[in-house]
Amino acid sequence: MNKNVIVIGGGPAGLEASAQLQNMGYNVILVERTHELGGHLAKWDRLFPDGVPAKSVLDSLLANIGGVKYFLGTEVQSVNLLEKSYNVILSNGITILANAVLIASGFDLFPAEKKEEYGYGIYDHVITNADLESFFASRKDKQAVPDPRIPLQPQKIGFVHCVGSRDEKIGNRHCSKVCCATAVKQACEIKEEFPQADVYCFYMDLRMFGRNYEDLYLKAQKDYGIRFIRGRVSEVAEDIDKKLVVKAEDTLSGKPVKVTLDLLVLMAGMKNSGAGQQVGSMISLETAEDGFFSCRDSVYSLQKSNKNGIFFAGACTGPKTLPDTLHEARAAALTVHNYMKNFE
Amino acid sequence: MIYEGKRKIWSDYQKEIPDDHYFYVRSCIRQSFFPASERTFLDIVKNKLQKDFFETEHHTTCGGIAYHSDAIPQETVMTIIARQFALMHKYGYENYVCSCITSFGLYTETLETWREFPELEAKIKQILWDTCKLEFSKPAYLAHASDIIYKYRNLIAARAKYKLIDKTTGRPLRVVEHIGCHYSKMFPSKGVGGAEYPYVLTGMIEAWGGEVIDYPERRHCCGFGFRQYLVRSNRGYSLSNTHKKFESMEPYKPDMIITNCPGCPYFLDRWQYVISEMEGKTYGENGHGIPVFTYEEVAGLVMGYDPWDLGLQTHQVGVEPLLDKIGIPYDPETKYKGPGNKDLGQPERPSCLK
Amino acid sequence: MADFGYSLTPSSRIDLNKADRETFGKLVKLEPDVLKCMACGSCTASCTAGVYTRTSIRSAILYLQNGREKEALEFIKGCMLCGKCTIVCPRAINTRQLVLSICKIYNLK
Numbered sequence: 001m002n003k004n005v006i007v008i009g010g011g012p013a014g015l016e017a018s019a020q021l022q023n024m025g026y027n028v029i030l031v032e033r034t035h036e037l038g039g040h041l042a043k044w045d046r047l048f049p050d051g052v053p054a055k056s057v058l059d060s061l062l063a064n065i066g067g068v069k070y071f072l073g074t075e076v077q078s079v080n081l082l083e084k085s086y087n088v089i090l091s092n093g094i095t096i097l098a099n100a101v102l103i104a105s106g107f108d109l110f111p112a113e114k115k116e117e118y119g120y121g122i123y124d125h126v127i128t129n130a131d132l133e134s135f136f137a138s139r140k141d142k143q144a145v146p147d148p149r150i151p152l153q154p155q156k157i158g159f160v161h162c163v164g165s166r167d168e169k170i171g172n173r174h175c176s177k178v179c180c181a182t183a184v185k186q187a188c189e190i191k192e193e194f195p196q197a198d199v200y201c202f203y204m205d206l207r208m209f210g211r212n213y214e215d216l217y218l219k220a221q222k223d224y225g226i227r228f229i230r231g232r233v234s235e236v237a238e239d240i241d242k243k244l245v246v247k248a249e250d251t252l253s254g255k256p257v258k259v260t261l262d263l264l265v266l267m268a269g270m271k272n273s274g275a276g277q278q279v280g281s282m283i284s285l286e287t288a289e290d291g292f293f294s295c296r297d298s299v300y301s302l303q304k305s306n307k308n309g310i311f312f313a314g315a316c317t318g319p320k321t322l323p324d325t326l327h328e329a330r331a332a333a334l335t336v337h338n339y340m341k342n343f344e
Numbered sequence: 345m346i347y348e349g350k351r352k353i354w355s356d357y358q359k360e361i362p363d364d365h366y367f368y369v370r371s372c373i374r375q376s377f378f379p380a381s382e383r384t385f386l387d388i389v390k391n392k393l394q395k396d397f398f399e400t401e402h403h404t405t406c407g408g409i410a411y412h413s414d415a416i417p418q419e420t421v422m423t424i425i426a427r428q429f430a431l432m433h434k435y436g437y438e439n440y441v442c443s444c445i446t447s448f449g450l451y452t453e454t455l456e457t458w459r460e461f462p463e464l465e466a467k468i469k470q471i472l473w474d475t476c477k478l479e480f481s482k483p484a485y486l487a488h489a490s491d492i493i494y495k496y497r498n499l500i501a502a503r504a505k506y507k508l509i510d511k512t513t514g515r516p517l518r519v520v521e522h523i524g525c526h527y528s529k530m531f532p533s534k535g536v537g538g539a540e541y542p543y544v545l546t547g548m549i550e551a552w553g554g555e556v557i558d559y560p561e562r563r564h565c566c567g568f569g570f571r572q573y574l575v576r577s578n579r580g581y582s583l584s585n586t587h588k589k590f591e592s593m594e595p596y597k598p599d600m601i602i603t604n605c606p607g608c609p610y611f612l613d614r615w616q617y618v619i620s621e622m623e624g625k626t627y628g629e630n631g632h633g634i635p636v637f638t639y640e641e642v643a644g645l646v647m648g649y650d651p652w653d654l655g656l657q658t659h660q661v662g663v664e665p666l667l668d669k670i671g672i673p674y675d676p677e678t679k680y681k682g683p684g685n686k687d688l689g690q691p692e693r694p695s696c697l698k
Numbered sequence: 699m700a701d702f703g704y705s706l707t708p709s710s711r712i713d714l715n716k717a718d719r720e721t722f723g724k725l726v727k728l729e730p731d732v733l734k735c736m737a738c739g740s741c742t743a744s745c746t747a748g749v750y751t752r753t754s755i756r757s758a759i760l761y762l763q764n765g766r767e768k769e770a771l772e773f774i775k776g777c778m779l780c781g782k783c784t785i786v787c788p789r790a791i792n793t794r795q796l797v798l799s800i801c802k803i804y805n806l807k
Contacts, residue, residue: 116538
């Protein structure tokens with residue numbers, strides 16, 4: 001019996017699913033497009049809601065993949081359905097025959113420069129959530145070059161929620177789920193970093209749905225004095241001192257509001273990974289209107305695709321938190337296991 | 345400001361502008377606001393650059409002001425537009441260029457509406473035939489006249505007599521560019537450079553030696569807004585918007601303003617007088633205002649046209665300090681002399697604005 | 699100055715650059731819970747005075763944060779200190795006490 005399972009994507013979903021499948025006795029071949037494992041997690045500093053270091057989670061994931069064969073810097077070149085198994089050709093020239101393929105291709109961050117009116121890549125002091133995590137992560141590294149976009153002593157800092165999310169104009173109607181909690185977490189962290197700064201969060205709804213998330217929000221208000229302004233930032237401009245003039249409406253008072261900031265952080269949302277979609281197109285995987293892969297149904301069979309032998313884990317089927325992703329990875333391993341029984 | 349980032353956006357919003365053979369239509373209000381601008385445009389493109397631009401006395405207003413003021417319904421304005429297009433077709437042209445931003449916005453909106461609602465297009469086609477006995481036709485290409493000057497900006501620079509540079513210091517002039525709202529805010533892809541960081545006027549200024557300043561309210565409307573201005577009780581909003589823009593650009597000490605809309609230069613120019621009379625405040629150097637120009641006037645200046653032939657004496661804000669700065673000669677004696685040395689009379693002096 | 703029959707229209711925009719953070723800071727010191735408000739509006743909805751006057755604790759807090767002290771005080775002027783808002787506040791803010799503290803810090807008799 002062929003016990004090969006191919007896992008596409010070496011982020012948290014792919015790593016955890018690989019570890020579980022390996023543990024169940026399958027030959028796992030993990031394919032990662034970039035040159036390191038860990039996906040976005042490898043670039044993150046701390047995780048909401050409690051500020052657990054991202055590295056400690058990544059280390060746990062990596063500690064469990066012993067025995068998993070993985071290829072870095074490798075892309076999937078073609079996937080062909082033979083009678084019941086898939087013939088997968090990789091860019092490193094290796095061909096693998098597998099009965100099951102698990103797509104764990106994750107998400108791409110929304111390219112914030114597409115929201116032209118926020119001036120990412122144009123104004124000197126506009127960064128994204130990912131840039132801020134890199135900044136936090138780099139502080140421990142004495143050799144790291146400081147991000148010139150982040151002033152040494154910012155007095156006023158703003159966070160814009162829903163950048164590339166809940167925005168039909170930009171083509172993403174969906175909520176990216178993790179940005180609210182990330183913004184509140186980062187707002188607290190930056191206030192710790194720069195205690196003298198006034199910190200503003202511009203939000204439309206605060207979706208603090210998970211366990212302890214509401215406590216994080218309360219802490220941000222009460223202990224960190226973060227000012228939450230209900231209204232979407234409509235336009236950002238740069239003034240003569242290179243400061244950012246932000247326009248929004250304070251929808252709670254129904255009046256336009258203006259504030260001048262030293263640093264603006266855009267909470268870039270999630271979209272389906274472009275590389276993942278390329279693989280999906282090789283096997284004609286369906287995507288929904290939001291661009292993420294369609295599951296077999298929306299409640300009971302989330303790990304199954306519409307094709308036998310192709311499975312999903314993680315954010316390739318919609319925005320997910322890290323715990324959600326890890327749950328899905330384990331569920332996917334079990335779903336693959338049940339499917340593989342057909343071949344015994 | 346990261347210039348490279350802007351270049352990237354600009355490269356996303358480049359439209360192919362045909363090089364030659366245009367049917368040109370004038371603006372109804374520009375002919376009275378800036379009487380020499382359209383004449384200068386035609387002189388530059390036809391006589392200096394030897395391009396084929398055709399105009400006919402049979403074309404009319406586009407109906408935009410009446411439409412935006414709710415005086416005529418959409419079908420009426422669409423029929424007027426269909427008639428203009430039909431004239432273009434009749435004279436054998438397929439590239440349509442208009443002098444006015446309101447018209448450009450309205451033509452774009454109309455073409456898009458016809459594309460989305462073919463039944464409406466069919467209706468207008470019928471009305472056009474019933475009323476004018478003209479054959480319905482749509483332009484292959486629609487341009488605003490500022491797109492044309494943008495397209496020819498380097499040809500103009502090559503023939504330039506003056507640069508937008510302070511001749512005593514060698515410093516590039518600091519230029520505020522102001523784009524008419526209906527140039528690209530409704531359809532960003534139809535404007536050179538898009539709507540957030542339009543390039544059409546910036547490209548001209550860069551080609552002619554000046555430096556564009558990016559002030560916080562750069563994208564803000566001049567405040568004309570048709571009904572805002574046309575109804576006196578609303579006129580305060582119109583003024584307040586211009587005031588907001590001037591307050592925002594003031595710290596950058598602009599040398600001049602360039603615009604591509606009929607209303608904007610008029611209001612940015614005249615409101616400086618009103619603000620000075622109301623508030624005692626002026627925004628230029630030494631009690632002067634900031635001179636405001638159409639793009640044709642700026643093109644004319646760099647090409648060495650006589651300032652009074654460009655109609656600059658009809659501006660509220662005096663242009664002489666800027667002409668001195670660039671080193672453009674002018675004769676103060678002939679400022680208010682019309683063709684044949686006819687005395688046009690001197691305007692009354694404002695009490696505050698120099 | 700000339701009369702044109704119209705004039706500059708005052709802006710309704712909240713300018714947070716000009717908001718008085720210092721006095722609000724004093725209030726926060728006295729009433730740290732003021733920061734906990736999540737603008738649910740329970741206080742306004744159940745306010746005895748609110749249906750007859752512009753009384754709204756939620757709005758008062760918001761306007762103080764926006765640097766609109768004068769308008770903020772209008773929102774508590776009608777308060778009869780009945781304490782209903784304190785019962786309904788989901789964030790357990792002692793709103794009745796807060797009203798008194800706002801009066802103290804912002805000198806409202």
